[in-house]
C-alpha cells in the first residue's frame with residue numbers, strides 16, 4: 001500500500017510548554033510538526049517550506065499573532081494557507097474579530113479540546129492534500145495540452161514542407177518531361193520529314209509508313225503535354241492564378257460537358273506562389289468532387305479579393321452535399337482542402353442545399 005501522504009503543520013507559540021503540549025497532542029496524527037517560538041521565526045519557516053495549516057498563538061510579546069497573520073497574508077503564496085488562532089479564555093470577542101480580520105480561518109480557545117483541534121487539523125490537511133493533488137493534475141494536463149499543441153504544430157509544419165516539396169517535384173518533372181521529351185519528339189519529327197523528302201516517290205508503302213509515324217509522333221507530343229500539364233499547368237506559373245482558374249474551368253467544361261461560368265477580378269490579383277498553388281489545388285479538388293458526386297449541369301466560379309482575403313467561390317447546381325459531410329467529413333478530399341487553407345491561416349466553408357447544389361467558399365488571408 002502506498003504510504004499515507006503527510007503534510008507539515010506550523011505551530012507558533014512564545015511559551016515553550018505550550019509548544020511541547022501541542023506537539024504531544026498532534027504527534028499521533030503522523031504529520032510533520034514544526035515549532036516556532038515567535039512570529040519572526042514562523043515567517044522564516046513559511047518562506048522555506050509549504051504548510052498545510054498554521055496554529056498561531058494570538059498573544060505573543062513583540063510581533064503578536066495578529067501582526068504575524070497580516071504579514072503572512074501579504075505573501076501571494078501564503079494567501080490561502082489556513083491559520084487557526086489560539087487564544088486565552090479571558091480574551092473577548094473583539095480579539096476574535098481582530099483575528100478574523102487579520103486572516104484567521106478558525107479560532108480556538110485555550111486550553112484546547114484535543115479532539116476539536118485534531119479534527120480541525122484533519123480537515124485542513126485533507127483540503128491541503130486534495131489541493132496539492134489537483135494542482136498536480138492541472139499541471140500535468142497543461143503539460144499534455146502543450147505537448148499536443150506542439151505536436152500538432154510540428155505535424156502542420158511537416159505537412160507544409162511535404163506539400164511544397166511535392167509541388168516543387170511536380171514543377172521539376174513537368175518541366176523535364178515537357179522540355180526533354182518535347183524537344184526529342186520535335187527533333188524526331190524533323191528527321192522524319194527529311195527522310196520522307198528523300199524517299200523515292202515510287203516507294204508508296206514507305207511513305208505510308210512514314211505518315212503513320214507522323215501521327216504517332218503527334219499523338220505522343222500531345223500525351224507529353226497532357227502529362228506535364230496534369231502535373232503542374234504551365235499557366236499557373238506563367239499566367240498567374242486567375243488565368244489558371246479560367247484555364248482549368250474551360251478544361252473541366254470540355255472534359256465533362258458541365259457548363260462553367262468564371263468571374264475573375266478585373267485588376268489581375270497576384271498572390272505568392274504558395275497561396276496561388278493552394279487555391280488552385282483546392283479548386284481542382286472542388287471540380288473533381290462536382291464531377292464525381294454532384295450530378296450538376298452548371299458550375300459558377302468567382303475569384304475575388306474581399307478585404308484582406310483571397311476568396312474563391314464555387315457553386316454547383318447538383319444534388320447538394322449532405323450537411324454532416326460538409327461539416328465533418330473524414331474523407332481525405334475535403335480534409336486536404338481544409339488543411340491546405342489552414343496552412344495559410346485560411347479556411348474552407350462548404351454548404352449544401354438539397355436538390356439545389358453545393359457552395360464552396362475558400363478564404364485565404366493575403367497581406368497587401
Ligand SMILES: Nc1ncnc2c1ncn2[C@@H]1O[C@H](COP(=O)(O)OP(=O)(O)OP(=O)(O)O)[C@@H](O)[C@H]1O
Nearest residue numbers: 289290293294320321325329331332333334335358
Ligand atoms: N459538390 C458536391 N456535391 C455533392 N456531394 C459532394 C460534393 N462534394 C463532396 N460531396 C460529398 O462529400 C463527400 C466527401 O468529399 P471528399 O472530397 O472529401 O471525398 P471523396 O471525393 O469521396 O474522396 P476523395 O478523398 O478521393 O476526394 C463525398 O464523398 C460526397 O459524398
Ligand SMILES: [Mg+2]
Nearest residue numbers: 288289333334
Ligand atoms: Mg473528393
